[in-house]
Amino acid sequence: MSEARQFNAIGRRVIRPDGVDKVTGRAAFGADYTLPGTIYGKVLRSPHAHARIVSIDTKKASRMPGVLAIVTGADFPKVGSEEITGGEGAGDYKDLATNVMARDRVLYHGHAVAAVAATSVAEADAALAAIKVRYEKLRPVMDIDTAMADDAVVIDEQLFTSGLPEKPSKPSNVATVMELKRGDVEAGFAAADIVLEGTYRTPTVHQGYIEPHACLATINQGGQATVWASTQGHFDVRSGAAKVLGMKVSDIKVIPTEIGGGFGGKTTIYVEPVAILLSRRSGRPVKMTMTREEVFRASGPASATKCVIKIGAKNDGTLTAMSAWLAYEAGAFKGSSMAPGAMCVFAPYKVDNFLIRGFDVLVNKPKVAAYRAPGAPQSMYACESLLDELAGKLGMDPIDLRLKNAVEEGCQAAYGPKFNAIGFRECLEAAKRHPNYSVPLGPDEGRGVAAGFWFNAGMQSSAEIHINEDGTVTVIEGNPDIGGSRASMAMMAAEELGVPYERVRVQIADTESAGYTNTTGGSRVTFATGMAVIQAARDIIGQCKQRAASTWGIDGDMVDWADGKAIPKPGVNADVKPLTLANIASNAARTGGPLLGRASLNARGAGPGFSVNFADVRVDRETGKLDVLRFTAIQDVGKAIHPSYVEGQLQGGAAQGIGWALNEEYVYNKDGVMENAGFLDYRIPVASDLPMIDTQMIEVPNPSHPYGVRGVGETPIVAPLAAIANASCAATGVRIRDLPLSPPRVLAALEHAAS
C-alpha cells in the first residue's frame, strides 16, 4: 500500500552509482569485452527481399586464411512451433530461430543466411564474399495494401489467419485479426451530431539506439556457454538461445554488459546464438557486433501502420461512438504490436460504443520488435489527430474536448478492466494551466495537443540484499540499467533500511547469480524490481530484529527498526544501546550466520501512465521545414523516485516521438531494399533540432506500490506524434495524415493546397 509519508532518500537527485564510469569511458558495453584468443564473427545477409535459397556453397570460404568456422541454417537444430510466453508479440520460437538464420527462404533484405568466424574482421568479410548462394527470387510484398489484397503473393503458405470464427481455406499474409467492442457503434454514430473519419499512415521506424547489437560468446568442450551481451533482458537471451540451439538453460550463462540504448529493440536475440555456435565449431571465443547498416536492415524496427479512425460526437463534444481499423506490419514473421495498439487507441476516453478491429500483417521486411509502448504511438497518433480535427470543427479547445470525455478512477477501460487511481484529468488540467499553453504564437506558428497512455507491466523480479560486515549494503538484482535504475534501487533500499544512499551498492548480476527476472522494459523495473528490493529489505529488517532480540535476550516482537537501527519497542524495559546494521552484521556469525535477505515476486498492480503533451511549431513555407519551438510533456508518474531520471524519460521519449513525426522513416526501393540504412539519411533528432523539453511530473500515487511508483518510461513516446502533427496543421493550415512530416511532404501539401 502506498503510504503518504516523508521520504529521506526517495525524491532526491543523487549522483547515479555507475555515473563516474560512464563519463570517463570506463563503463564496458557489449563491444568492449574481449577474452584471450577472441576471434570475430560476421554474418552473410540476403541481397533479396524475398527468395528461395537453392544452394549455399561454403567450400571456398572455409579454406580462406584465418577462417575457423562457418555455419548456415543447416547447422542449427530444427525448432518446433512453440509460442514464446512473453508479451504481445505472440511470437513463436520457430520463427525466432528462422529469423536468427534463414532455412529454406530469405524473407527480407538483410536476412541472415550464413556466418563466419575468423581471426580478424577483414578475414571474416573476405570469407563472406566467397560464400556462393544461389537464390530463386520471389516477388516481395512491401506494404499493407499489397499484403492484404485478394491476389497478394502469400509469404508463408502455412499461415492461416487466426482469430476468425472459422479457419480460412486459403493461407494469407494476415496472421491474426482481433476485435474489441462495446455497445452498438452504428447506433452511436447515428446519435452523433458530427461524424468524422480519417486514414492515417505511419512508416517503419527504428528505435535508433546508438550502440549496435554486440556480444562475446565462449563455449567450452563440455557444452557450457558464457555470453556477454548488450541486452535489455539477459534471461531472455538465455532462454531464446537455449531454444534456438537446443541447449539446456543451465548450460548458458549470460552476463549483461552496459547497454547503449534498447527501447525494446534489445529484448530479443540476433547474433547471440550464432556466436555460441561459431564458438563451439571453432573452439575460440567469438565476438559479434552488428554494423549500423545491419542494425537498420536486420534487427527489429517498429511496425508501419495504416489506421482508419471514425469518431461520432455531440455538438458539446461528448463522444457517442468510436471505431478503428488498424493494420500493423509484422515484418517477415507474425507478431506485431497490433494488440496493444488496439487496446490503447481509445483508452483515455469514456465512450459507450466502440468497435476496434486489428490486423497483424506479414510483409518482406525485418521482423518487428518492441519500441517503447509498442503499438500505442501508431494507433493513438491516428485517434489523437482525428480528435484534433473534431475539436476544430466544434470550435472547442482540444484540452476541453478531452476533459469532457476523460476516463477517471472507476471507469471501464476500453481494453476491459476498471481503472484504479489514475492521473489523466490531472494532466489535462495541468496542461491548461501551464504557462507554455498561453504563450502567444506568431505567423506560421501553430500549437498542437495530444494525449498518451501505456499500461505499464509488472511481471517477475527477484532481489537479494547482503549486509556486509561494515554495515554497507549490497543489492543484487537482474535488470540491465538503461535509464538510471541502479540509483533508484539503491534509493529504495536505503529508504527502507533507513541508511544513507551512499552506503548501498547495486549489482546487476548475471543469469547464474541473480534470481530470474523479466526484461528491463515495459516500464517495469522501478515498479516491480523496486518492489522486490523493498521486500528484500523488509526481509533483512525482520532478520535484524531477530538478531537484535537474540543479542539482547528479549523476544523478537519487542524490537522495532528505525533510522537504520534496531531499538526496543516503546515500553519495553531493556537497558540496551540501539544496534546498527554494522553492529548486527559484525556479530552475525554468533547470531545465526550471514545476513541475506531475498524476495521474488510476480508483480501485480502496475499502474497505467497517462500523459498530455503540447507542441508549438513554426513552418518555413519555402522549404516545408517544421521547427519545434516549444515542447511540453506532462505525465502522471506516480511517485518520482529520482526526479532527474524521470524527467529524462519524459524528455527522451518526447525526442523519439518528435523524430517519428518529423523525419524518421525506412525508405524502400521497388526491390524491397532499404535505401537509407544509416544515420545520415535515417534522420533522428540532433541537438540543434530540438528546444528545451519542458516537463511537469504529476504524482497520483499507484496504490499497489509501497512508494506509489508508476512506470514512466514508455508513455512519453506516445503523445508527441499527434502533438506535432496537430501543431503542424495549425501552423500550415493543412492536415497531412501520413507521417513523417518531412520537408518535401509538407512542401508538397502546401503547394497542393495553394493550387
Add this chain to the structure above:
Amino acid sequence: MASVFFPDHLAQYTHGRREFDVNVSSFRDLLEWLEVRYPGISEKLVGRVAVAIDGDIIHDPFLETIAANSEVHFLHRIEGG
C-alpha cells in the same frame, strides 16, 4: 458473485459468451469452473493470457484470490519495450 469478462478473441473458447457470473474465491478455482464447462480451455489460457483482477493486471495468475464482487478481465499479455 465475481464477474468474469472475456474479450472477443478469447470468447472463441467460450462459444462466444463474453460475460460470466461465477462463485469462486481463487483464480485456480475459476480455471476449474471454466474447464468443466469448456474442456480444453485451461490450456488456452494458462501461460498465454494476462488477467486483470479488480484493475490489477497480472501475468500468469493462479493463486490469486477473487473476492465476492471482484471483476476479472482476461487480456492480451503486454510486455512493452
Add this chain to the structure above:
Amino acid sequence: MAKVHVSTSVNGQHTEFLCEPNESLLDVLRENLQLTGTKEGCATGDCGACSVTIDGTLVCSCLVLGVEIAGKEVGTIEGIAKGDVLHPIQQKFLEHAALQCGVCTPGLIVATKSLLDSNPKPTEEEIRYYLAGNLCRCTGYDKIVRAVQDAAQTMRGKRA
C-alpha cells in the same frame, strides 16, 4: 599488405603501434590500444560516438586512418579526467543527469571540451549546433545542454 608502424602521442603519452594501412583510428584505439572508451555507433561519421581530438581538432575517429596520426597528439575520453579528479564537464554531466545509457557520453564530453576550449561562453544555440554531430537517443539533449552551460560557467570561474 604489411602492417605500418606508427609513432604518436595519445593523451600526452608516447604511443607506438602496428596497424593495417586501411584500419580506422577508431579500430586502432579500441583494438590495438585497448582504449575502449571511444565508441562505434555507425562507423560512417554520422553519430559522433567516436569523437576524439587530433592536435586539438575535433574529429570522428571512424573517418581517420590509424596511419594518419603519426606524429600527432590524440585526445580521447580517457584523457579528460586527471587521475581521480573529474573534469568539470564530467562532473556537470553527472550532476545534471545528462546521460542515461551512457554510450554517447564519451563522444559528447570530448566534443564539449573541444567547444568550451574554443568558445568559453557559448549561447544555447551555439552549444546545440556544435554538438549537432553527437547523436543521443536517450536524453532529448535538454539536460546535456544544461550541463554544458553549467560546465562553461564553472570553467570560466576557474579561469578568472
